[in-house]
Amino acid sequence: MSKEQGEQVIDRSFRIVALFFIFSGAAWLLLGTFFASLAAAKTVMPTFLSDYEWLAYGRVRPASINALLYGWGGNMIFGASLWMLARLSWAEIPYPGIPVVAGMAWNGAISIGILGILAGHATPFELLEMPEYVSVFLYGAFLALATWSIIIFHSRIQTETYATQWYAIGAVIWFSLTFFLGHLGLFWEPVRGTVQAVIASWFAQNLLWLWLVPIAFGIAYYLVPKILGIAVRGYSLAFLGFVTLLLAAPWSGLGDLRGGPVPEWVPTMGSIMAVAMFFPVTIFAGNVLGTAGSNLQRVWEDLSLRFVVTGTLLFTICAYLGMIIAIPAVSEVTQFSLFGNFQFNYILHGLFAMSAFGLTYYLLPVLFEGKQSNKLMVASHFWIAVSGVSLILAGSIWGGLTGGAIANLGNGDWGAATSPFLALNLAGESLLFLSAIYFATNLHWAIGFPWQACCPKTETEGEKTIVEDKTNASGDDLSEEDLATKEYMGLTAVTFILSTILVIAFAGVVFSIIL
Amino acid sequence: MTRTLSGLLVLSTVLLLFSWRYLIVATERQYGDLELTSGSLDENGSVIKDASLYPKAISGMALQGQQVYLSLGCVNCHTQQVRLEGVGRDMERGWGLRPSMPRDYVRLAQPLLGRFRHGPDLSNAGTRKELTEEALLRHLYSPQTDTPNSICQPNPYLFERKEIKGDVSEEALDLGDGTEISPTRDARKLVGYLQSLRQDYELPEMPFLVEPEIEIIAAPAPISASAPTSENKETSNE
Numbered sequence: 001m002s003k004e005q006g007e008q009v010i011d012r013s014f015r016i017v018a019l020f021f022i023f024s025g026a027a028w029l030l031l032g033t034f035f036a037s038l039a040a041a042k043t044v045m046p047t048f049l050s051d052y053e054w055l056a057y058g059r060v061r062p063a064s065i066n067a068l069l070y071g072w073g074g075n076m077i078f079g080a081s082l083w084m085l086a087r088l089s090w091a092e093i094p095y096p097g098i099p100v101v102a103g104m105a106w107n108g109a110i111s112i113g114i115l116g117i118l119a120g121h122a123t124p125f126e127l128l129e130m131p132e133y134v135s136v137f138l139y140g141a142f143l144a145l146a147t148w149s150i151i152i153f154h155s156r157i158q159t160e161t162y163a164t165q166w167y168a169i170g171a172v173i174w175f176s177l178t179f180f181l182g183h184l185g186l187f188w189e190p191v192r193g194t195v196q197a198v199i200a201s202w203f204a205q206n207l208l209w210l211w212l213v214p215i216a217f218g219i220a221y222y223l224v225p226k227i228l229g230i231a232v233r234g235y236s237l238a239f240l241g242f243v244t245l246l247l248a249a250p251w252s253g254l255g256d257l258r259g260g261p262v263p264e265w266v267p268t269m270g271s272i273m274a275v276a277m278f279f280p281v282t283i284f285a286g287n288v289l290g291t292a293g294s295n296l297q298r299v300w301e302d303l304s305l306r307f308v309v310t311g312t313l314l315f316t317i318c319a320y321l322g323m324i325i326a327i328p329a330v331s332e333v334t335q336f337s338l339f340g341n342f343q344f345n346y347i348l349h350g351l352f353a354m355s356a357f358g359l360t361y362y363l364l365p366v367l368f369e370g371k372q373s374n375k376l377m378v379a380s381h382f383w384i385a386v387s388g389v390s391l392i393l394a395g396s397i398w399g400g401l402t403g404g405a406i407a408n409l410g411n412g413d414w415g416a417a418t419s420p421f422l423a424l425n426l427a428g429e430s431l432l433f434l435s436a437i438y439f440a441t442n443l444h445w446a447i448g449f450p451w452q453a454c455c456p457k458t459e460t461e462g463e464k465t466i467v468e469d470k471t472n473a474s475g476d477d478l479s480e481e482d483l484a485t486k487e488y489m490g491l492t493a494v495t496f497i498l499s500t501i502l503v504i505a506f507a508g509v510v511f512s513i514i515l
Numbered sequence: 516m517t518r519t520l521s522g523l524l525v526l527s528t529v530l531l532l533f534s535w536r537y538l539i540v541a542t543e544r545q546y547g548d549l550e551l552t553s554g555s556l557d558e559n560g561s562v563i564k565d566a567s568l569y570p571k572a573i574s575g576m577a578l579q580g581q582q583v584y585l586s587l588g589c590v591n592c593h594t595q596q597v598r599l600e601g602v603g604r605d606m607e608r609g610w611g612l613r614p615s616m617p618r619d620y621v622r623l624a625q626p627l628l629g630r631f632r633h634g635p636d637l638s639n640a641g642t643r644k645e646l647t648e649e650a651l652l653r654h655l656y657s658p659q660t661d662t663p664n665s666i667c668q669p670n671p672y673l674f675e676r677k678e679i680k681g682d683v684s685e686e687a688l689d690l691g692d693g694t695e696i697s698p699t700r701d702a703r704k705l706v707g708y709l710q711s712l713r714q715d716y717e718l719p720e721m722p723f724l725v726e727p728e729i730e731i732i733a734a735p736a737p738i739s740a741s742a743p744t745s746e747n748k749e750t751s752n753e
Binding site for chain 1: 588614617621627672
């Protein structure tokens with residue numbers, strides 16, 4: 001079987017998973033950006049819809065953030081990482097129904113969580129506002145999906161691994177540990193006093209930098225060389241980027257506690273590590289932008305690449321600005337200001353969403369026999385997404401510096417100084433809502449409603465042939481030796497369960513040592 | 516390391532747990548067991564017997580009010596921390612007599628430090644003389660009435676509004692337009708909580724840095740966070 005045929009087999013096994021996660025993600029993106037626009041409108045007109053308790057700013061804002069992070073981010077992460085792992089590991093998705101069921105549980109848990117926030121059950125910890133009662137369901141669903149990632153990776157034929165695989169597997173481990181330890185320290189065995197603030201910062205940084213960012217990195221590392229047909233520039237440094245990201249990121253948000261009721265070394269370490277993010281960001285940017293730079297015209301003409309590379313560029317610029325602003329002398333100006341939204345927005349809307357859009361537009365024709373949306377619609381979506389996120393980012397930097405200077409260095413009223421930037425933020429959030437509408441429209445344009453595109457007949461055919469295909473696989477990049485030594489192992493239900501238990505047991509052993 | 520599944524798993528886990536061990540476990544060990552203390556210590560460095568211990572417990576009403584504060588998401592716009600001298604100008608603004616210390620939060624199930632100041636800091640909301648119960652209730656009902664440019668969200672659902680028939684009802688507030696608002700229990704809890712917010716005691720590790728009386732009386736405008744200096748045009752964005 002040729003490489004193309006093998007890829008088709010893998011892709012066929014992935015169809016139903018892709019449909020589910022991409023459409024769920026799009027739905028959450030719509031809801032999340034809608035809530036974000038509503039929250040932004042309420043900062044401009046505080047009396048807007050103020051009669052409804054469940055639409056209070058303090059409820060809509062966390063609802064939007066959680067819908068975006070867990071709903072949009074989570075679904076796209078599962079979809080993207082399962083597919084990239086399957087392709088790179090040369091393994092089809094076993095029992096694709098199970099990740100879909102786990103995804104349903106995940107989405108159900110988030111729905112209850114968002115309703116819980118609107119009903120006033122939120123926790124005070126940022127990016128963890130969903131009430132504690134949904135955590136177990138979220139975590140269970142995540143572990144099931146995590147098991148699938150690991151099974152796919154484990155069943156790979158090649159011995160060489162690629163950066164995308166490290167990041168996809170890393171993200172699985174990091175989310176599992178972060179979510180578990182965060183709940184342990186904040187809810188199950190809560191630490192006292194302001195140690196909670198340190199854990200909350202650690203948790204939020206990990207979720208952004210070690211869950212969303214790695215998958216976005218993985219998408220860029222996968223798509224850019226693949227579409228351009230060239231090797232990644234300076235790839236030998238990629239592993240260093242992986243390690244330094246993991247070393248620096250968990251600490252990098254602590255600068256927000258400067259001057260606060262925590263030991264002074266905590267925010268100091270935060271600033272140091274925020275500046276140390278220079279290494280992973282530079283290596284990633286160098287790899288991806290360096291590779292893309294070799295054929296800029298092609299990058300611009302290919303709409304998927306245009307999304308991914310522009311997202312990388314936005315991320316790189318913002319991450320460098322973030323490092324400058326993390327220097328204590330500057331962060332004392334921006335502390336507690338509008339700048340507090342900057343990191344979330346550039347990671348989620350600047351890097352992650354752009355990469356996920358790019359991957360989706362690349363995937364649709366690949367998975368569904370050339371079906372794709374109108375090129376003009378996709379290009380319009382690109383411009384709307386870029387302008388929306390740019391407005392928000394410009395507003396939070398500019399507004400953070402001007403408002404923060406008055407609030408932290410002066411005596412006066414910073415409200416008047418920040419109000420134009422709140423309006424700018426509203427404009428940006430509205431554009432992002434429009435961008436979400438465009439994304440959903442493009443999906444619909446390409447494949448109609450998800451249930452229309454689902455093709456159970458082909459699905460079963462694919463599954464039947466797959467085991468035979470696999471043993472005969474002689475893809476271009478597989479040597480005869482690989483095939484001889486690595487026989488494909490049929491995956492049984494026992495292996496799934498064993499892997500899950502192994503992961504949990506491994507984590508348990510390490511905890512008991514460390515704690 | 517990245518060639519095998521176990522290599523990747525071990526590498527990822529160990530490096531992440533490194534931050535957990537040297538950040539979270541380290542802070543927890545450093546000050547996770549802070550106790551209550553008297554305002555100053557005796558010559559042996561131990562807590563003075565029979566002296567009152569700080570931070571004091573807050574009332575049950577205030578504890579319930581914290582839940583209301585949390586459920587309305589006030590923490591999205593208000594901090595509860597006075598920063599150290601030299602970081603920002605919190606004490607100059609009259610938000611506290613001294614910086615907040617970790618010990619100030621040991622009684623709280625969930626300290627609400629906050630990351631945003633769209634409005635003023637509330638660490639010492641309970642010590643501000645102008646923030647009477649009535650002023651707070653009116654502010655919660657409609658912040659724009661006392662501070663026109665405020666972006667604080669009105670909370671009409673915490674009140675029942677009706678026409679005044681004869682005299683203003685007991686415990687209700689006259690809005691001046693023929694209607695009155697009577698606060699619900701949640702509104703009273705929230706006000707009880709706001710009035711309980713006070714770091715107006717000295718700790719052995721941190722004495723007052725600002726003279727108490729002068730500072731409190733000097734705060735002029737109702738509700739707003741105020742700096743004692745003369746040229747200020749006061750904060751309205753709460």
